[in-house]
Amino acid sequence: MKSKARYLNPEVVARLSRLDLKARLVVEGFLTGLHHSPYKGFSQEFTDYRPYIPGDELKCIDWKVYARRDRFYVKEYQEETNLRAYILLDKSGSMGYGKHITKLEYAKFLSACLAYLLFKQRDGVGIITFDTKINDFIPPSAKKINFTRIIEAIDNINPGNETSLAQVLFELGRKIKRRALVILISDLFDEPKMVLKSLKSFRARKHEIIVFQIIDSQEFTFPFGETAIFQDMETDENLVIEPGAIRDSYQKRFKEFLNYYHQGVLESHIDYELINTEETFDHALFSYLQKRARLL
Amino acid sequence: MKFLYPVYLFGLILIAIPIIIHLYFRKKLKKIFFSSLMFLKRAEASRLRWLRLKEILILIMRCLIIAAIFLALARPQFEGGLFTKNRLAAVYVIIDNSFSMGYDKNFETALNQAEKIIFTYSPKSVFYVAPLCNQQNFKPFWSNRNSALKILREIKLSYSMGSLKDLYTRFLEEKTELPKEFIYIGDGQTINFKDIEALKDFYWLKIPIGSSNIVIEYGALKNPFLTPKDYYELKVNIKNYSTRSYLGKVQLVADNYVRQQDCEIPPGQDLITTFSIPVMIKNGVVKIDGDSLAIDNQYFFTKSLLTRVKVLIAGNDEYIKLGLSPSATIKTPFEIENTTDLKRIDLRPFQIVILNGIEEITEFEILKLNNFLTQPRNGLIVFIGPKVGQQLKNFLTDCGNIEDWINIDGYLNIKWFDTNYEPFYIFADNPGLKTIKFFKFCRITPRGRALARLDNDMPLIINHSNIMVIATEFNENNTDIVYNSNFLPLLHSLIYGLINKNIDNEFKVGEKLLRPGLIKGLDGEILSEGIFSKPGFYTVDSETLSVNIDPLESKPVTISSEMAKNLGIKTITTESLSGPADLTTLFLILALCALVCELLFLLL
Numbered sequence: 001m002k003s004k005a006r007y008l009n010p011e012v013v014a015r016l017s018r019l020d021l022k023a024r025l026v027v028e029g030f031l032t033g034l035h036h037s038p039y040k041g042f043s044q045e046f047t048d049y050r051p052y053i054p055g056d057e058l059k060c061i062d063w064k065v066y067a068r069r070d071r072f073y074v075k076e077y078q079e080e081t082n083l084r085a086y087i088l089l090d091k092s093g094s095m096g097y098g099k100h101i102t103k104l105e106y107a108k109f110l111s112a113c114l115a116y117l118l119f120k121q122r123d124g125v126g127i128i129t130f131d132t133k134i135n136d137f138i139p140p141s142a143k144k145i146n147f148t149r150i151i152e153a154i155d156n157i158n159p160g161n162e163t164s165l166a167q168v169l170f171e172l173g174r175k176i177k178r179r180a181l182v183i184l185i186s187d188l189f190d191e192p193k194m195v196l197k198s199l200k201s202f203r204a205r206k207h208e209i210i211v212f213q214i215i216d217s218q219e220f221t222f223p224f225g226e227t228a229i230f231q232d233m234e235t236d237e238n239l240v241i242e243p244g245a246i247r248d249s250y251q252k253r254f255k256e257f258l259n260y261y262h263q264g265v266l267e268s269h270i271d272y273e274l275i276n277t278e279e280t281f282d283h284a285l286f287s288y289l290q291k292r293a294r295l296l
Numbered sequence: 297m298k299f300l301y302p303v304y305l306f307g308l309i310l311i312a313i314p315i316i317i318h319l320y321f322r323k324k325l326k327k328i329f330f331s332s333l334m335f336l337k338r339a340e341a342s343r344l345r346w347l348r349l350k351e352i353l354i355l356i357m358r359c360l361i362i363a364a365i366f367l368a369l370a371r372p373q374f375e376g377g378l379f380t381k382n383r384l385a386a387v388y389v390i391i392d393n394s395f396s397m398g399y400d401k402n403f404e405t406a407l408n409q410a411e412k413i414i415f416t417y418s419p420k421s422v423f424y425v426a427p428l429c430n431q432q433n434f435k436p437f438w439s440n441r442n443s444a445l446k447i448l449r450e451i452k453l454s455y456s457m458g459s460l461k462d463l464y465t466r467f468l469e470e471k472t473e474l475p476k477e478f479i480y481i482g483d484g485q486t487i488n489f490k491d492i493e494a495l496k497d498f499y500w501l502k503i504p505i506g507s508s509n510i511v512i513e514y515g516a517l518k519n520p521f522l523t524p525k526d527y528y529e530l531k532v533n534i535k536n537y538s539t540r541s542y543l544g545k546v547q548l549v550a551d552n553y554v555r556q557q558d559c560e561i562p563p564g565q566d567l568i569t570t571f572s573i574p575v576m577i578k579n580g581v582v583k584i585d586g587d588s589l590a591i592d593n594q595y596f597f598t599k600s601l602l603t604r605v606k607v608l609i610a611g612n613d614e615y616i617k618l619g620l621s622p623s624a625t626i627k628t629p630f631e632i633e634n635t636t637d638l639k640r641i642d643l644r645p646f647q648i649v650i651l652n653g654i655e656e657i658t659e660f661e662i663l664k665l666n667n668f669l670t671q672p673r674n675g676l677i678v679f680i681g682p683k684v685g686q687q688l689k690n691f692l693t694d695c696g697n698i699e700d701w702i703n704i705d706g707y708l709n710i711k712w713f714d715t716n717y718e719p720f721y722i723f724a725d726n727p728g729l730k731t732i733k734f735f736k737f738c739r740i741t742p743r744g745r746a747l748a749r750l751d752n753d754m755p756l757i758i759n760h761s762n763i764m765v766i767a768t769e770f771n772e773n774n775t776d777i778v779y780n781s782n783f784l785p786l787l788h789s790l791i792y793g794l795i796n797k798n799i800d801n802e803f804k805v806g807e808k809l810l811r812p813g814l815i816k817g818l819d820g821e822i823l824s825e826g827i828f829s830k831p832g833f834y835t836v837d838s839e840t841l842s843v844n845i846d847p848l849e850s851k852p853v854t855i856s857s858e859m860a861k862n863l864g865i866k867t868i869t870t871e872s873l874s875g876p877a878d879l880t881t882l883f884l885i886l887a888l889c890a891l892v893c894e895l896l897f898l899l900l
Contacts, residue, residue: 093331094331094332095331096331097329097330097331103331187331189331189332189334216331219331224328226326227325228325228326228327228328229325229326229327229328230327230328230329230330230333230336231327231328231329231330232330232332232333233329233330233331233332234331234332235333237333238327239333239336239337240325240347240348241336242347245347246336250335250336253335254335257335
């Protein structure tokens with residue numbers, strides 16, 4: 001159990017080579033950590049028996065097994081849903097930043113994990129990658145071949161150009177016609193007002209949204225000391241900066257930026273998770289499962 | 297600017313070090329890739345420009361420190377711009393030795409500055425060194441530098457005023473192949489520039505004048521036309537030219553007679569104080585507590601008090617005699633005689649001769665009268681009668697052209713009196729004299745000074761030298777003056793107007809005694825030229841004379857910079873002549889300041 005749980009650590013995962021393997025290990029590591037998982041048992045396809053626990057519905061007791069064994073067992077079924085999920089992965093230049101692993105790498109693992117989890121639960125899963133425009137668009141499907149394509153697409157992602165998050169979201173809003181679960185994985189480094197507006201437009205089309213805002217710890221703390229030339233990873237713009245002189249001001253503005261999103265998504269009933277790349281994946285996965293439970 | 301050790305200037309190359317370091321580190325600055333400059337830009341916006349500026353300012357300060365240190369090591373020397381060294385010229389160096397230069401050490405400063413100026417010229421230059429005052433005792437000539445310096449040291453402070461006009465005129469007339477320059481070193485009192493309209497090649501080395509001068513302007517008899525009995529009154533005018541109130545004592549010292557009064561004079565104002573002095577004391581000194589210019593703090597007085605005046609009347613003497621000596625009981629200072637024959641009488645005992653209605657005089661009488669009038673204290677009063685002979689007309693021609701006798705219907709009054717004529721000041725507030733009627737009078741075209749005019753603007757009283765002409769005869773047919781209470785004061789004023797000239801034996805420094813006599817100073821010095829060169833007491837034929845400075849020089853009024861500019865004067869100050877200034881300390885201070893600034897910038 002412990003050996004599987006270590007795959008929840010991003011740094012450990014980063015050392016693995018195959019992304020599908022990474023996703024499998026992470027998800028399994030995550031799932032083995034869940035005791036008395038409430039997320040099993042909704043499928044119509046039988047999977048396993050488990051001893052009766054007080055509180056289980058009586059209709060679930062397999063009376064034939066009781067007759068044979070004189071003990072109460074409850075049947076478990078594999079879930080079958082018509083959930084369509086879109087993973088929106090931001091591959092803009094700013095996502096390429098990170099101290100140990102980049103935000104994009106983290107986002108890729110998280111996307112793969114979520115895709116795996118969704119696939120495993122027989123949900124239709126698709127992926128959309130974007131920077132200033134949409135790069136990859138794989139529509140949702142529960143087939144294994146789709147999952148393989150998704151993993152390939154994620155694997156091939158490299159940091160791109162500037163972000164036009166709001167614009168891309170508006171565009172996707174028009175493309176995704178059927179109600180779906182939209183999982184946005186991005187650092188949201190774009191004009192917050194516009195981004196929130198685009199997310200609200202998703203909500204208005206009855207889509208369910210989970211936003212994972214990926215942030216590197218250095219972006220919080222701005223720990224740089226000496227005067228240096230700072231280069232924008234999206235625009236390549238250079239700026240000579242004395243970090244010590246502006247740290248407080250930077251931190252204040254960054255906090256304001258995060259708070260603005262936090263406040264905005266709360267008001268719009270959008271699920272939002274701020275994720276530091278140093279955090280383990282279970283935090284993100286857990287919040288996804290909570291959301292899924294609410295949906296089903 | 298010159299440098300004593302110019303080799304250190306090579307050190308200025310080291311200025312390149314901070315610049316190179318700056319550029320090197322700028323190039324070597326670590327590059328950090330960051331997700332987005334969005335927040336940094338916002339945070340930086342206000343500080344960014346300041347940071348860039350700060351970086352440059354620090355670099356400048358570092359360069360400045362190095363530059364200042366090496367410039368200081370090279371010992372920079374600054375030389376005045378106006379007088380460049382080793383100029384070849386023919387130079388007039390005029391030292392203001394007027395007594396206003398006696399403020400503090402102004403005169404010594406002037407001499408020292410003159411010496412410095414002379415040294416700024418080439419040794420081949422020629423100099424004409426002269427004082428502003430007392431030039432008659434000074435024989436200047438073109439000289440070389442050494443002689444000029446010697447002459448310079450012979451110039452002494454004077455007690456008189458001076459004018460630059462004559463010296464400058466002489467300067468203009470000088471013919472020399474060298475470029476000419478005129479340098480005046482002094483306080484620049486306005487009076488020194490009197491009658492000068494434009495100047496060329498004229499330099500004024502300004503010696504700042506003092507601003508706290510107290511001066512005794514004059515001492516005068518309070519009433520010069522009264523014969524004092526026991527005491528006479530001397531009014532003393534003290535002027536405070538200072539910007540502060542003067543609080544001190546004014547003291548009168550005459551033989552063993554000493555009187556002292558406290559006085560307080562607000563800034564810029566006069567104080568007239570009066571001393572009562574016994575009639576036997578005729579001369580003395582009035583002094584005030586000293587300021588830095590002590591020359592004008594004392595006033596030597598010699599007062600001639602009114603004594604009996606011998607008057608000779610030729611012609612109708614009835615009314616004039618009555619006017620000068622109304623009755624035996626009224627004591628007047630006049631001793632009157634009359635004559636019908638001017639030829640025969642000896643005029644020497646008399647001081648005043650009155651011709652009342654005389655028609656004509658002979659040539660011999662003219663000769664006698666002319667001889668009589670050569671004495672400065674003698675005077676002639678002529679009342680013009682109905683007929684005037686040609687010789688009398690000629691005799692009075694300096695006063696005016698005597699024309700015809702006018703009979704009018706009715707009468708005229710006196711329209712105007714010249715109250716600026718000192719003996720007439722008593723009529724200034726007295727309209728009584730203007731009520732006197734004149735029935736007949738003579739038309740005179742004046743050449744002398746008209747002292748009174750009638751309603752038709754014709755002159756009534758004309759004065760020239762010590763002759764007074766009145767355009768009417770004094771009798772009851774021509775005027776009712778003989779019945780007027782102002783008759784006596786008018787006669788007195790006419791007489792004292794004539795004899796009061798030089799009644800005080802008081803002179804000003806620089807004036808010349810016109811009458812012959814051996815002038816001796818109290819210290820035994822004999823004035824051969826007859827010109828008074830310093831204040832004090834002198835004796836001439838056992839008569840005491842007092843000599844004072846002219847208080848005009850005491851007024852601290854210098855020509856304004858605008859006026860100097862208009863005149864074409866190039867003004868220079870002592871600072872600009874103080875020779876090469878060592879700027880080492882200045883550069884060291886500059887380096888220190890730059891260091892402090894750099895530290896401040898680093899802390900900000």
